Amino acid sequence: MRSTKQKITRRHFLAAPAAVAVAGAALPRSAHAFEATFAEPPQASELAKAAMLSARHCAHHAFTALGWLPRPFEADMLLNDQTLLRDVATRAAEIVAQGSFGAKNFSRVEMVAAPKLKHGARRIWAIMEPQDTIAYLTLVLLAAPLIEANRIPSDGNIVHSHRFLPGRHRLFDEKFTHASFRTAASEHAASRAFVVTSDLTNCYGSISPERTAAALDGCGVPGWQVDYITQLLTYWQTPQNSGLPIGPNASRILSEAVLARIDNRLRDAEIEYVRYSDDFRLFAANEPAAQLALEALRDAAASQGQTLNADKTSILQLAKATDGGSQQQAPKRRLEQLASEGFNDNGIRSASAAEIRMLRSVRNAPDADSFLQTEITSRATLAQAIRRAIYAEDNGFLWAVPRLVDRYPEIAAYASCALARASNFVMPGVRDHLRVEFAKMLLDPATPDFVAVKLIDLLSHPDYRDREALVQFATARGVNPQGAAFRAVLDALRNTGGVMPDFASRFEEMDGWAKRALLADPKLRGSITYTPSDSDLIAAKLAI
Numbered sequence: 001m002r003s004t005k006q007k008i009t010r011r012h013f014l015a016a017p018a019a020v021a022v023a024g025a026a027l028p029r030s031a032h033a034f035e036a037t038f039a040e041p042p043q044a045s046e047l048a049k050a051a052m053l054s055a056r057h058c059a060h061h062a063f064t065a066l067g068w069l070p071r072p073f074e075a076d077m078l079l080n081d082q083t084l085l086r087d088v089a090t091r092a093a094e095i096v097a098q099g100s101f102g103a104k105n106f107s108r109v110e111m112v113a114a115p116k117l118k119h120g121a122r123r124i125w126a127i128m129e130p131q132d133t134i135a136y137l138t139l140v141l142l143a144a145p146l147i148e149a150n151r152i153p154s155d156g157n158i159v160h161s162h163r164f165l166p167g168r169h170r171l172f173d174e175k176f177t178h179a180s181f182r183t184a185a186s187e188h189a190a191s192r193a194f195v196v197t198s199d200l201t202n203c204y205g206s207i208s209p210e211r212t213a214a215a216l217d218g219c220g221v222p223g224w225q226v227d228y229i230t231q232l233l234t235y236w237q238t239p240q241n242s243g244l245p246i247g248p249n250a251s252r253i254l255s256e257a258v259l260a261r262i263d264n265r266l267r268d269a270e271i272e273y274v275r276y277s278d279d280f281r282l283f284a285a286n287e288p289a290a291q292l293a294l295e296a297l298r299d300a301a302a303s304q305g306q307t308l309n310a311d312k313t314s315i316l317q318l319a320k321a322t323d324g325g326s327q328q329q330a331p332k333r334r335l336e337q338l339a340s341e342g343f344n345d346n347g348i349r350s351a352s353a354a355e356i357r358m359l360r361s362v363r364n365a366p367d368a369d370s371f372l373q374t375e376i377t378s379r380a381t382l383a384q385a386i387r388r389a390i391y392a393e394d395n396g397f398l399w400a401v402p403r404l405v406d407r408y409p410e411i412a413a414y415a416s417c418a419l420a421r422a423s424n425f426v427m428p429g430v431r432d433h434l435r436v437e438f439a440k441m442l443l444d445p446a447t448p449d450f451v452a453v454k455l456i457d458l459l460s461h462p463d464y465r466d467r468e469a470l471v472q473f474a475t476a477r478g479v480n481p482q483g484a485a486f487r488a489v490l491d492a493l494r495n496t497g498g499v500m501p502d503f504a505s506r507f508e509e510m511d512g513w514a515k516r517a518l519l520a521d522p523k524l525r526g527s528i529t530y531t532p533s534d535s536d537l538i539a540a541k542l543a544i
Helices: 010-026 031-038 044-061 073-080 082-097 130-149 178-189 209-218 223-235 249-268 287-302 326-340 353-360 379-391 395-399 401-407 409-421 428-442 449-459 467-477 484-494 501-509 512-519 537-543
Strands: 110-115 122-127 194-199 272-276 279-284 314-317
Touching: 044 073, 044 082, 044 130, 073 082, 073 130, 073 537, 082 130, 082 537, 110 449, 130 223, 130 249, 130 537, 178 194, 178 272, 178 279, 194 287, 209 223, 209 249, 249 272, 249 287, 272 287, 279 287, 287 314, 353 379, 379 395, 379 401, 379 409, 395 401, 395 428, 401 409, 401 428, 409 449, 428 449, 428 467, 449 467, 449 484, 467 484, 484 512, 501 512, 512 537
Parallel strands: none
Antiparallel strands: 110 122, 194 279, 194 314, 272 279
16 A cells, blocks of 8 residues: 655755755765655755755766766766756755656656667667756665665665665765676576576566566555656556656666566565576576476566567576586686776776786687678677777778778677777778778668667767768757757767867757757857756856
């Protein structure tokens, strides 16, 4: 049953903005302190703490987990201007303090497709305005302590995803990560003969606003917060975005409220398992027990409207998996580890001298045609080949990288970052060829936006720069001056000589991201008529 509906009084609303100014010095240092703070309807100081934590976190982590997007300058503005940070946090507190959802306080989200690990698979991510992201997280932070209190305790070392433990700008306990999940899985596997691996199909997309509300009710979240969150999520529903919007950490916290219900059913069934988000590892002494564990997971998932991903569900006999070959395969595994290290698109690490020697020592490395003319290979395997080609100065392979990106668009982020990071290993003639071919790809209307954004990054790099291609792309996209790729090219133009003056006349047609990109250009700012508003304090700051 839903908890009694509780309102924030006008006194709370009026006091919240002033409280933000001092909230930074009084942030709770543990999830337990947050639980005690937010167990009752939030007082002004309590709401201010949540708003300030939200603003700090979003500034440090660039609002979203979309690794293929460049870090927005708005995040750095908040980090470097404490007055602006407090003002934005105050606005978030005001929005939440109203006690109920109002459409005038939020913008629609932009839905963008980005690649998953599997070739051809796409995930729909949500890009929110900075103020929306901070207000959404502020609202969810009020519920986060109660959600955490209803999860399997962290000392059980079972659930490793998004354990709420706030700090100055941190949301989650840093001891629990995907790496700790893998370690725990290995420890369980050492004493069990069978492991079941599985994850959920379209996990976030299957968590409807109603399902979220039921989970929050079960955690004892106050009724006004449940209603506010449910109405906000309903407002953001589109044919392309059903369920929780993917990207913001607020959605991760809400997802754990639903996944905790699956955890409880598995625990009641006495299943031995570990979990990270929707990725499960179940352990059993024999095959019949493994089958029972799998059925228990399937039933638990179904209870929350979820299904298991058949392509990623399997029962593995561990003894067979570890037979033989370990010694002679060790050097190959080490090379693969070095080749794919940093394989997180924008976080690629430059190779050390020792690694370069190892990468250059590879014999009989695959040529580009083996990836272009044979069956589809994995993104990680292709990344290894590109990394080796760059540091081994394999010009023949590098010459074919544009064709590889065309066939494997999911490799665009890795290829762009790797080529830029190690451009001194790429011969000038090869760089010229890459610039020409990638410019053609950028101007091809069939190129997906997630590829275009990375090509814009590369074509604005000093060693691959093609401003003419960037101008042509911006002009073509200016017909509908909105979206992630349009914002990316405005940023690139501003950083390579300035945005074209005629875009100032299109200012009112642009979305918030594009407007701020124009206001950030000192050459254009004076020719733009902008009326500051409470809905975009960052833009107002830029317009000064």
